[in-house]
Amino acid sequence: MFGYYLDLALHSLGRNKILTALMVLAIAVGIGASMTTLTVVHLLSGDPLPGRSQAIFYPQVDADPKNKDSSEPLDMLDYRSALDLWSAKRADRQVMLVQSTVRLNTDDAGKPAVMMPMLSATADFFSMFNVPFRYGGPWSEQDDAARARVVVITDDLNQKLFAGENSVGRVLRLRSSDVRIVGVLKPWRPSPQFYAIRGGRFAAGDTSDFYAKPEDVITPFFTGLDVNDGNFQQFTCWQMPAHPGHLQDSPCVWVALWVQINDATHVAAYRRFVADYAAQQQAIGRFTHSGNTRMRSLMGWLDFNGVLPSNVRLQAWLAVAFLAICLVNMVGLLLAKFLRRSGEIGLRRALGASRAAVFAQYMVESGLIGLIGGVCGWLLTMAGLWFIRQQPVAYADLARLDVPMFLLTFVAAIGASLLAGALPAVRACRVVPAWQLKSL
Amino acid sequence: MSLRIMLKILQRHALMPALVLLQVALACAILCNVLFLVWQRVQPMVAPSGLAEDELVLVDQIASHVRPWTAAEAREGQLALSHLPGVRSASSALGLPMIGQVTVDYALKSPAGVSVGVNGYFGDGLVKTLGLELVEGRDFLPGEYGDIGVSQSSSGVPTAKSAQSIIITQSLERQLFKGESAVGKLLAVPDDPSDPGYRVVGVVRHLLRNQVDLATDGRADDTILAALRVGDTAILSYAVRIDPVMREVALRGIHDTIKREFGPLMGGESFLRIGTYAERRNEALKSARAALWLLAGVTIAVIVVTAIGIMGLTGFWVQRRTRQIGIQRALGARRSQVLRYFLLENLLIAGFGVLLGMALAFVANGLLMHFYELPRLPWNYLPIGGAIVLVLGQLAVLGPAMRAADVPPVVATRAI
Numbered sequence: 023m024f025g026y027y028l029d030l031a032l033h034s035l036g037r038n039k040i041l042t043a044l045m046v047l048a049i050a051v052g053i054g055a056s057m058t059t060l061t062v063v064h065l066l067s068g069d070p071l072p073g074r075s076q077a078i079f080y081p082q083v084d085a086d087p088k089n090k091d092s093s094e095p096l097d098m099l100d101y102r103s104a105l106d107l108w109s110a111k112r113a114d115r116q117v118m119l120v121q122s123t124v125r126l127n128t129d130d131a132g133k134p135a136v137m138m139p140m141l142s143a144t145a146d147f148f149s150m151f152n153v154p155f156r157y158g159g160p161w162s163e164q165d166d167a168a169r170a171r172v173v174v175i176t177d178d179l180n181q182k183l184f185a186g187e188n189s190v191g192r193v194l195r196l197r198s199s200d201v202r203i204v205g206v207l208k209p210w211r212p213s214p215q216f217y218a219i220r221g222g223r224f225a226a227g228d229t230s231d232f233y234a235k236p237e238d239v240i241t242p243f244f245t246g247l248d249v250n251d252g253n254f255q256q257f258t259c260w261q262m263p264a265h266p267g268h269l270q271d272s273p274c275v276w277v278a279l280w281v282q283i284n285d286a287t288h289v290a291a292y293r294r295f296v297a298d299y300a301a302q303q304q305a306i307g308r309f310t311h312s313g314n315t316r317m318r319s320l321m322g323w324l325d326f327n328g329v330l331p332s333n334v335r336l337q338a339w340l341a342v343a344f345l346a347i348c349l350v351n352m353v354g355l356l357l358a359k360f361l362r363r364s365g366e367i368g369l370r371r372a373l374g375a376s377r378a379a380v381f382a383q384y385m386v387e388s389g390l391i392g393l394i395g396g397v398c399g400w401l402l403t404m405a406g407l408w409f410i411r412q413q414p415v416a417y418a419d420l421a422r423l424d425v426p427m428f429l430l431t432f433v434a435a436i437g438a439s440l441l442a443g444a445l446p447a448v449r450a451c452r453v454v455p456a457w458q459l460k461s462l
Numbered sequence: 463m464s465l466r467i468m469l470k471i472l473q474r475h476a477l478m479p480a481l482v483l484l485q486v487a488l489a490c491a492i493l494c495n496v497l498f499l500v501w502q503r504v505q506p507m508v509a510p511s512g513l514a515e516d517e518l519v520l521v522d523q524i525a526s527h528v529r530p531w532t533a534a535e536a537r538e539g540q541l542a543l544s545h546l547p548g549v550r551s552a553s554s555a556l557g558l559p560m561i562g563q564v565t566v567d568y569a570l571k572s573p574a575g576v577s578v579g580v581n582g583y584f585g586d587g588l589v590k591t592l593g594l595e596l597v598e599g600r601d602f603l604p605g606e607y608g609d610i611g612v613s614q615s616s617s618g619v620p621t622a623k624s625a626q627s628i629i630i631t632q633s634l635e636r637q638l639f640k641g642e643s644a645v646g647k648l649l650a651v652p653d654d655p656s657d658p659g660y661r662v663v664g665v666v667r668h669l670l671r672n673q674v675d676l677a678t679d680g681r682a683d684d685t686i687l688a689a690l691r692v693g694d695t696a697i698l699s700y701a702v703r704i705d706p707v708m709r710e711v712a713l714r715g716i717h718d719t720i721k722r723e724f725g726p727l728m729g730g731e732s733f734l735r736i737g738t739y740a741e742r743r744n745e746a747l748k749s750a751r752a753a754l755w756l757l758a759g760v761t762i763a764v765i766v767v768t769a770i771g772i773m774g775l776t777g778f779w780v781q782r783r784t785r786q787i788g789i790q791r792a793l794g795a796r797r798s799q800v801l802r803y804f805l806l807e808n809l810l811i812a813g814f815g816v817l818l819g820m821a822l823a824f825v826a827n828g829l830l831m832h833f834y835e836l837p838r839l840p841w842n843y844l845p846i847g848g849a850i851v852l853v854l855g856q857l858a859v860l861g862p863a864m865r866a867a868d869v870p871p872v873v874a875t876r877a878i
Binding site for chain 2: 041336341348
């Protein structure tokens, strides 16, 4: 029967091409807009470290003398606190990291020096965050301690500087220091750039910069401090730093600390360790208060910072509301289309077709419109994502359709059109045959 | 035909009109909110800046990686820049229009108790350099300026013993003094009665604030100039007013002067920017413009889809009633009456739809306010959105209604 209904549906769609086109257009535009924005929401709100994120935590203590126990601690750590917590090695893995902008000089005399964002982190960074390597590998803890002049670069930079060859052992010049490449990453694009997130509560929803690419140059933490001394930016200070850009021993917070605690039962112990550390610092007079320590999980920290940009959410709501208009529109057009054929329905009913059969026939027709609308909607979604990739936002390059969203496009299109078709189909199967036959 | 009969007909075949009504309501709700969002983003773009826009060059992010700049260095730079060929004047400034990276917030409280949060610009001779139009009072006197810098105090703002001189905008004068002249009057710091506050010495016509996102709903001109000179600071910036005829010469001169004066300590790694006002404006409004395109797309799509829906439904509605129309025509109804009937009917349906839509718009705005910190939708967007949808409905129904008017009376004589 399905084949016959499909045949009928195709025939009927061909009969009034303009109306069919309008319906397909309505469903396609609605699906296209919704799927474009929902794909962006989906890509931006995922877990950046699936399977690992629940073991990653962001400890915070508060060195700001102007804060109280009731205030939210500052978003980053001062150098002393970060160093103390990191060197205690109480977690399974711990990473101190800081970002800065560094001048990268290339060997070729012709090329000018470029300013590059640089990440300086301790050795656990790569293992803790599952960072994949193409060539070479991470540096060791000894390299951290020895302030070894080594560096890991991203695939992007390796393509740019060495045309994608194995560049391990080659030398880069960061400002006035030579650093040896020990590792080259595979393409790595966490979404968001979770390890660098902070200050979301001050961003008033404009958080698209949280989706920036990882830094192209990654050095050991202390090496970075040496190499790029004088070029570090504070998150904030409670007093003017004596030497701008050189922030060790400054009244500023500027270092992030991440820890990995694999065993959930140890989390409370680490939390206590952080609180005890703050209490001890208060006892020796370095802190004025110690009651507002925090240790949020990775996802908790992302939530706290409201990572999903508010205009992305707003667009998603707009698109869904727009889809609702398109659906109501389609209900109307389908109703018009089906009831125009009341005579035909009356004839079928008079010849013995049951109401269920008429209903099924019109649902097949609605579903077919949904399928065609889905294909067009998918094309429009691709176009919409292309448009987003042209936008000047940090997450632009992420906007691509993945398999689940691709499937959802068709499920949504067919589901929406079946939903829209239900009422018209019910009306169609309630047509009274005798009246229609009389007027033929 | 009377309204009562029209309503009765609609009642009897309620489904079609109900669908049109629902569509109109949804379209109206979305359009009201989208128009509001559009206006929020358009306002900063159309707000008058009050500046000599064609003559302004902005220099910022002069940062030393060795030590903070001293007040003397800041002044030397200003002097060197203002003596360049093609340069009319230059000011070392803190806070510049269209540069949102460095903003200074002030809170002002009028004697009548009105409080306003404003952006402040500091710098020597900014009225002249920015090309502001003084409408009342006077510019700052040379002796009035205080120094502001890192070493003055930890929070950056010096605690003066006497009230600080400020220049405000006409819009602020209206908000704070309700039509009276502000010149010579005192403004207090809210929640700090010990602070001597600010004395208004002059009023300029316009001055756009540099928190561009906040330049909406009559807040675009919430800006003051304070009689403060830039003292020692980590990051220097300059406003330079040039002779537009000598733009190229002046720009080259500015580049060379900045390199010469500050280059050695900047070490070639700063984010120094030298750009005309037009360039910086373009940059500052980039994201607002992108959002605007998107909203424009949504608006057009909503309008097109709604129009298609109304056209399709009414077309079918007309077709169903072909015979009735024929009878009416046969009984003496004119074409124009049939046309008017369908237009009026659509107006009636769309009118109810708009009423429902306005209520929906209000609810949707309440949700948006709750989740996205949007301001409350002003009530005047509701009739605007409603009117657009009503006109749209009338245009969409025109085609089907004309088709109805063309139904010949002879249809009535065919099989009934």
